[in-house]
Amino acid sequence: MYRTAVFPGSFDPITKGHESVIRRALPLFDILIVAIGLNEEKSGYFPLEKRLEWLRLIFQSEPRVKIETFTGLTVDFCRRIQAGYILRGLRTSADFEFERGIGLMNKAMFPEIETVFLLCAPEYAALSSSIVRDIHRHGGDISAFVPEKVLL
Numbered sequence: 001m002y003r004t005a006v007f008p009g010s011f012d013p014i015t016k017g018h019e020s021v022i023r024r025a026l027p028l029f030d031i032l033i034v035a036i037g038l039n040e041e042k043s044g045y046f047p048l049e050k051r052l053e054w055l056r057l058i059f060q061s062e063p064r065v066k067i068e069t070f071t072g073l074t075v076d077f078c079r080r081i082q083a084g085y086i087l088r089g090l091r092t093s094a095d096f097e098f099e100r101g102i103g104l105m106n107k108a109m110f111p112e113i114e115t116v117f118l119l120c121a122p123e124y125a126a127l128s129s130s131i132v133r134d135i136h137r138h139g140g141d142i143s144a145f146v147p148e149k150v151l152l
């Protein structure tokens with residue numbers, strides 16, 4: 001039985017913080033599915049095709065990382081692909097409070113699922129996709145905050 005984890009998010013765009021969580025989580029699982037959750041109401045800042053392309057490029061030499069998209073509940077996606085774990089990163093106590101609510105609700109809906117949290121690397125504690133979007137929107141240089149392969 002493979003240990004399959006899903007790392008769900010918007011990855012709009014993927015940051016060095018996300019990349020670090022993914023690489024650090026790899027030894028814990030056999031397969032890690034980085035899954036872009038699609039929201040019917042908002043399309044995001046960067047086009048979905050770009051977000052997928054960046055993820056594929058960044059992890060192209062890591063066959064145990066798979067890139068997917070999903071709609072609907074994360075737990076329904078996990079059930080469908082038979083993933084036993086949801087991976088999330090924690091930066092702050094605010095992240096913890098937010099994630100605790102989601103994690104408990106996911107467990108209520110799908111008792112077999114376990115949410116696994118990795119503490120963010122300290123150098124990325126202030127980094128978020130929303131800040132990167134703001135910098136980009138205003139013409140700033142985001143290259144220090146995103147993986148090299150995010151060529152804009």
Ligand code: ADP
Pocket residue numbers: 008009010011012015016017018021087088089090091095119120121124125126127128129
């Ligand atoms: P969402 O749209 O669900 O907030 P994100 O794409 O922003 O998704 O983030 C996905 C996951 O990555 C979340 O668990 C989030 O806490 C984590 N994450 C975001 N930024 C960082 C970072 N700088 N370091 C570590 N984890 C992070």
